[in-house]
Amino acid sequence: MSGTFVGMPAFPEAARTAVDDPTLRGNLRHATHTIRAKRASAVAELADWAELREAGRRIKDHTLRHLDRFLEQLEASVTAAGGTVHWAEDAEEANRIVAALVKETGESEVVKVKSMATQEIGLNEALQAEGIRAYETDLAELIVQLGKDRPSHILVPAIHRNRGEIRDIFTHEMAAWGRPAPEDLTDTPADLAEAARLHLREKFLRAKVGISGANFMVAETGTLVVVESEGNGRMCLTLPQTLISVVGIEKIVPTWRDLEVFLQTLPRSSTAERMNPYTSMWTGTSDEDGPRAFHLVLLDNGRTDTLADQIGRQALRCIRCSACLNVCPVYERAGGHAYGSVYPGPIGAILTPQLRGTASEIDASLPYASSLCGACYEVCPVAIDIPEVLVHLRERIVQGGPAVRHGNKVVLRPARGHAAERAAMRAAAWAFGHPGALRTGQRLAARSRRLHPRTLPGPGRAWSATRDLPAMPAEPFRDWWQRTHGGKDAK
Amino acid sequence: MNSRDRILGRVRRALADVPPHDGSYEEAVPRNYLREHGKRTLQETVDLLAENLADYRAIVHRTDTADLPHLITRLLAAHGSTEMLVPPELPASWTAAADPVRIHDRAELTPERMDRVASVVTGCAVAIAETGTLVLDGSPDQGRRRISLIPDHHICVVRVPSQVVASVPQALERLDPTSPLTWISGPSATSDIELNRVEGVHGPRTLEVILLDD
Known part of the structure; x- marks a missing residue:
């Protein structure tokens, strides 16, 4: 397993491998089903x-519709409170800024709070290239880092x-990063947590530079909020003398009071707790x-x-609670790695192709990683209509059309690999515009129905490999309607 | 043009569809959710706080001013602590009966030294009943954020009912965002192993909350 998402296969191939792994499927089923029921009862406690x-x-x-104004307000508030604000257009610029800030302190190691933004930009790898070692301190991130693995949720x-796999990773890998795991480490979660506590404590106590993301930034006050569990x-x-927070521009809320909404909805949606x-x-x-220094x-x-x-x-409304992953039937079976991004699951299927564009095979396949069942929309605490965006992105991939990439307007060409679909749709459009031809075609199809194959030939084969073709009725609907006067004469 | 101007320019072009008079923030956001969930007397709110604190594995005690020093003494002894961290202006009477050596939080105190102290005693700013949450705001009876983090045993005194609110919205009204704030709901925990909650990772593994009658 490599620690990068670059060059990943498209979702269907990656998912096929994952579905064949019974351990992975068991782990995911257990975890997602546990959290699903708990979330439902935590949400049910709030009548409103x-x-x-x-x-x-x-x-x-509202924040997104006036984002320029709120960004300027946030910058002014943070600066007035003693912080320094930097702006990064892309991952490369953000990594360069952070590496330079760490070097200014003269330090060669940093401790990190779990942060999706720094995962997204590949900060750890960029810092390593500059000779700076970044220690992940969230338990799950530590497991991923020690296991040279990729995040999947x-x-x-x-x-x-x-738990057994985690015990093995701790036993074999901790020594290379610092304090080794206790010799007789068991796989009970409490012992594993204790091993992480001992391993990381020395790093916390000596750390001079900390790196974080943030769950919320309040424009009017310049306040940043980090929600966590472990400490x-x-x-x-x-503890560090310098703190660097890398935060996506969409994480702003306008006022202090707005936190009263999200501090109620986020913990219940994500870990099913009244409060984290x-x-x-x-x-x-x-x-x-x-x-003493905050960037x-x-x-x-x-x-x-x-x-x-x-x-x-609307995907930018996301508060990264992960409720949509936990209810998704596709995520439960395919797992997070198949999505080829640090943002897996339903939200990843709409966020990744928008953040990265749809030029690569994996990114163009993501809007199809869904059955459109809508469970994700039901549980989303900010009501992102994920199925609506999935369908919108599918349309853009098949038909092409205007989009914005790197700040420039572009016209996307229709994606390759959807030619058969486009041809079928064109044929259907023509037929519906020519009633005589449609009637003849339908009668022909009905009469020849015993000869129809069970699967489609040629480019349609992949589609019918996992689906039954619809059964053809003995008589076209419109013939039936005329014969029976809309069912009035039918016995 | 620098990155700041480029990003702000991109934002403005991206929002070309938003009309200049798009409605104010106040109009855009309905606030018809509840200020608190359910009607309770002050006493019932305090009871709910105790219940929710205990539900997330905090150990809850109730006492009055006269018994407080003895209770704290017993808790420290039961934990086997020989030293305790105290913020600069913890009421002296609270720990008057306690044997452990008081380590006063000062800027010179290193994290390594703090790590050798078993217990810490602090006050709090606000407690939220519906969620079982304590909020510390760095006032002189609470001290720097690190002192309630590094020792493994945290004793937090909440004045009831004066410091208790029912809900998250009511708590935010009482807090000053310019102070560094720490919201604590139970001892340190993780859900990272198979999405099951396990208590005890990096923060204090034992959280004892004393509800002190005003």
């Missing part, structure tokens, strides 16, 4: 869930690993308490391109 969800949607939509990146976040946010164990909020720097790196990396799509921009 629908109102909170709608308020969350509206707050995020937004909230629990090591969800594909069971590794608190360690990284308060620890939440840290900080505004710039404080005397004596916490880092905020605001990351675009495809977000403004996504914003330019009037249907697709």
Whole structure:
């Protein structure tokens, strides 16, 4: 297993391999079913869930529709509170900024809080190339880092690993990174957590530079919010002398009061808790308490391109709770790696092709990684209509059309590999416009129905490999209608 | 043109469809959700806090001013602590009866030294009943964020009912965003192994909450 997503096969091939792995399927089924039931009861405790969800949607939509204004306000608030704001157009610029800031401190190692944004930009690899070692401190991220693995879930990146596998990774790999695992380490979760506590504590205590993302940034006050469970976040946010936070530009909320919505909906949606164990909020720097220097790196990396799509921009409302992954029948079977991105599952299927574009085979296949059942939309705490965006992106892939890439307007060409689909649709459009031809065709098809194959030939073979062709009726509907006067004469 | 201007320019072009008079933020966001869930007396709200704290494995005690020093003494002794961290202005009476050596939080105190202290005693700013949450805001009876993080045993005193609110919206109204805030709901935990909650990772593994009658 390699630690990169580059050159991944398209979703169907990657998913086929994953579905053939019974351990992986068992691990995922166990974990997603556990969390599904718990989430439902945590949500049911709040009688006003629908109102909170709608308020969350509206707050995020309003912010996105005036993002330029709120970004400028946030920059002013953070600066006034003693922070320094940097802007990064893409992953490469963000990595360069962070590496330069770490080098300015003279340090060669950093401790990291779990952050999707830094995963997205490949920060750890970029820092390594500059001679800086980044230690992941979230338990699941640690499992992924030690196992030279890739994350497969937004909230629990090591969800594909069971306790026995985790014990083996700790036993074999911890020594190369610092304090080795206890010799008699068992696979009980409490012992595994204890091993992580011992391994990481020395790193926390000596850390001079911390790197984080953020769940929310409040424009009016300049406050950043990190929501976590283990306390590794608190360690990284308060013990180092320098804190660097890399945050996507869509993470803004306008006011302090807006947190009252998301601090109720996020924990219940993500870990099914009334409240997560620890939440840290900080505004710039404080005397004596916490880092003396605070840098905020605001990351675009495809977000403004996504914003330019009037249907697709709702994906930017996402608060990364991962409820959509946990209910998705496709994710449950295919696992996170098949999505070829740090954002797997339903939200990844609409976010990745917008952030990265649909030029590669894997990215163009992602909007099809869904049965459109809509369970993701039901549980989304900010009401992202994921099926709507999936269909919209499929249309753009098949037909091509206008889009924005790297800030420039482009016209996408229809994707290769959909020629048969386009031909079928063109033929259907012609037939529906010519009633005489349609009638003749339908009668021919009905009379020859005993001769029809069970699977399609040629390019249709892949489609019918996993589906039954619809059965042809003995008589076309329109003939039946005329013969029976709409059923009135039928016995 | 620098990256800041380029990103802001891209945002503005991306939003070309948004009309100049798009409605205000106040109009855009309905606030018809509840300020608190259910009607409770002050006493019932305090009871709910105790229940939800315990549900997430905090150990809850209730006492009055007269007994508080003795309770703290017993808790420290039961944990076998010989030293305790204290914030700069913890009421002296709270720990007056306690044997362990008081280690006062000062800027010179290194994280390594703090790591050798078994217990910490702090106050809090607000407690939220519906979620079983304590919020610390760095006031002098709570100290720097790190002192309630590094020791493995945290004793937090909540004045009831004056510091208790029912809900998250009510808590935010009482808090000042310019202070560094730490929201604590139970001891350190993780759901990272098979999505099951396990208590005890990097923060204090034992959280004891004393509800002190005003």
